[in-house]
Amino acid sequence: MERVPILKIGGVLLVSIQIDLHDQSVLALQEDLAEKISATGAHGVVIDISAVEIVDSFIGRMFATIASISRLFDADTVVVGMRPAVAITLVELGLTLGGVRTALDLERGMKILGQLGRQRRGVLPHSGELERDF
């Protein structure tokens, strides 16, 4: 069974899914990730799915599950690079990923995590850097 590698960049764990996901590999990924977050104390998880072309409801639920797991370790989850076809499929399946944050690409995803990390540490963001709430 192929496993998805989990890379650590600073305080962020990067999960780049480049294989066809099966139920088994999804379960393995969730286990690996839980262990890795607890071991590294990471404050953020980025799941890059720009190479994923096909999703089913099980994979759709995976994002929400991973987010819930991360939240238990006080880490934020961002899903990046979702393809249009995948987004349409998930909507048609009625899955909205709950509270998972999303970003167009990895760069933007890292930026969001950076902002959240700064907020967490109590550092005031530079003006204009953080999304302002209106």
Add this chain to the structure above:
Amino acid sequence: MTADAGDAQRLTEVLRANAESLIDKWVSAVAGLLRGRSTKTELERDFREFFTALLPLVGSDGRDVGGPRFTEIRSLLEEYSRSRVRAGFTPTETASSVFSLKREVFELTQDDPSLHREVLVFSGLLDSLGLLTFESYARVREEIIREQAEQLLELTTPVVKIWEGVLAVPLVGTLDSARTQVVMEKLLESLVETGSEHAIIDITGVSAVDTQVAQHLLKTVVAARLMGAECIVSGIRPQIAQTIVALGIEFGDIVTKASLADALRHALRREGVDVVRREVG
């Protein structure tokens, strides 16, 4: 009803001998029918071709019009009919072009009773050919309609970039499932291509909003959100706002603005762009 070979041969001879005058009368009759919308030269060229292709078929009653013997005349008639449709002629006018030959042949042969039976068969053949023009007429019309429907689908759904990171989709006309699907896919793909985080769906030009249309809109917005982009719906007209409320459609936390300008201002603010008015004069 099959005529014996000798009679068919004789009719062919008669037709061939009188080809010139027959075509001449035929052209005049049809030209009168079309009231000058087609020149005699054009008609004569077309009809001469028909006549040549028709001669070897004399003796057939036209029941096997789908067969290989008819390939040539079928393609001729198809072509004729096709050009007629595009030029705006009615199917009656096109079919009458073929039927007119009948009258000329009747006149030519009325003094020879021995040919009557054969002429009757010939008339059956012309009937089949006339119907053929009608059929291709309908087919061409359907082709045109299909082409136009596709063009409409393509034309009416432009996705335009109105600012760095802001896309706009001005929707016009009626929204149905097929069109919304196209809009949705195009919008989402453009978001990825341009890396835009904001999209404005402007429905000023949408004539009516019902639960289904709203459902489609909501789906698009949610799909964009899944990809990490925000959609703003703008241009909801007063009557439509009333309909939406009356139908009990919930837009949830989707941002809606009265006009495209408001939506753009909102998107820019979210992008961190401030628009400042400068003193003029």
